[in-house]
Every structure is written in structure tokens, then in C-alpha cells.
Amino acid sequence: MRRCLLLLGVAAALCACGQRDVFNHASDATPHQRELERAFAICAGCHDTRADLGHRVGPNLHGVIGRRAGTAPGYAYSEAMRDSGIVWDARTLDAFLAWPQKQVPGTRMPNATSDPQRRRAVIEYLSAPPR
Ligand code: HEC
Numbered sequence: 001m002r003r004c005l006l007l008l009g010v011a012a013a014l015c016a017c018g019q020r021d022v023f024n025h026a027s028d029a030t031p032h033q034r035e036l037e038r039a040f041a042i043c044a045g046c047h048d049t050r051a052d053l054g055h056r057v058g059p060n061l062h063g064v065i066g067r068r069a070g071t072a073p074g075y076a077y078s079e080a081m082r083d084s085g086i087v088w089d090a091r092t093l094d095a096f097l098a099w100p101q102k103q104v105p106g107t108r109m110p111n112a113t114s115d116p117q118r119r120r121a122v123i124e125y126l127s128a129p130p131r
Pocket residue numbers: 040042043044045046047057058059061064068069070071072076077078079080081082088093097106107108109110111113122
């Protein structure tokens with residue numbers, strides 16, 4: 001019985017630790033998320049990521065990871081983007097953001113992001129955008 005209680009105690013302690021860990025993680029994540037948002041600021045003039053906000057100059061990027069290029073409903077893509085055959089993942093996004101015209105010759109997306117760290121942050125942001 002004592003052994004049993006001891007085990008329960010250990011389990012409770014582990015549980016409490018686990019919870020605190022999650023809590024700490026969440027409070028750490030807030031500045032990190034803000035950093036990712038800042039990285040995305042260079043995209044936000046042309047792209048929204050909240051599903052309910054629709055398209056801007058560029059298509060809405062909600063759920064873009066895993067999506068086929070040029071397929072967000074209701075956005076008038078260039079033929080180049082529609083016919084690119086790309087599926088967006090970390091690798092294809094990185095190549096596109098580094099040099100849009102090379103990855104998708106004829107795309108209407110004008111700006112390249114030369115800083116690899118910024119591309120990484122933007123891709124992480126797109127992997128889990130708000131809502
Ligand atoms: C000046 C406006 C502008 C900026 C800034 C911009 N984009 Fe774009 N983006 C576009 C346009 C326009 C398209 C559509 C391109 C086409 O149809 O060829 C596009 C397309 C895309 C696509 C393809 C989406 C799909 O549905 O296939 C992705 C991904 C993308 N942009 C990501 C980004 C990211 C990330 C940034 C910031 C680093 C960024 N864009 C900055 C205008 C912009």
C-alpha cells in the first residue's frame with residue numbers, strides 16, 4: 001500500500017511537472033510567435049493567413065503548406081503558377097521565396113527574400129498561422 005502511494009506521488013509529481021513544462025513552453029512561445037509574425041510582415045502587405053480574410057494582392061495563405069500551387073479558390077493566379085505542378089512544403093517554399101522567378105518562371109509574385117533565416121521563420125509561421 002505504501003508503495004502504491006509512493007507511486008501515486010511520483011505520478012502526481014510527474015504530472016505537475018508536465019503541466020508546468022507546457023505552461024513554460026506556452027509563455028516562451030509567445031515572443032517566438034511574435035518573432036515569426038515580424039518575419040512575415042514583409043509578406044503581410046500582399047497576403048493574409050486568416051481563413052476568413054480572403055485574398056489581397058496575393059492569394060490567402062491559410063493552409064498553404066501541403067496545398068498545390070495556384071489552387072486557392074477565387075484567386076486569379078498567373079498561368080505560370082497554376083501550371084507549375086508544385087506542392088508547397090518547406091523545401092519548395094524555400095526555393096520559391098528565395099527566387100520566385102526561378103522556381104516559377106512568369107509568376108506575378110515580385111519579391112525575393114534573400115535571408116535564409118527569414119525564409120525559415122516565414123515558413124514556420126505559415127506552418128501554424130493564427131487560426
Ligand atoms: C508585392 C506583393 C507580394 C508580396 C510582398 C509577397 N507576395 Fe507572395 N504572391 C504575390 C502574388 C501576386 C502571388 C500570385 C503569383 C502568381 O499567381 O503567379 C503570390 C503567390 C504566393 C504563393 C503561392 C500561393 C499559392 O496559393 O499557390 C506563396 C506561397 C507566396 N506568395 C508566399 C509569399 C511569402 C511567404 C511572402 C513573404 C516572404 C510573399 N509571398 C510576399 C504577391 C506578393
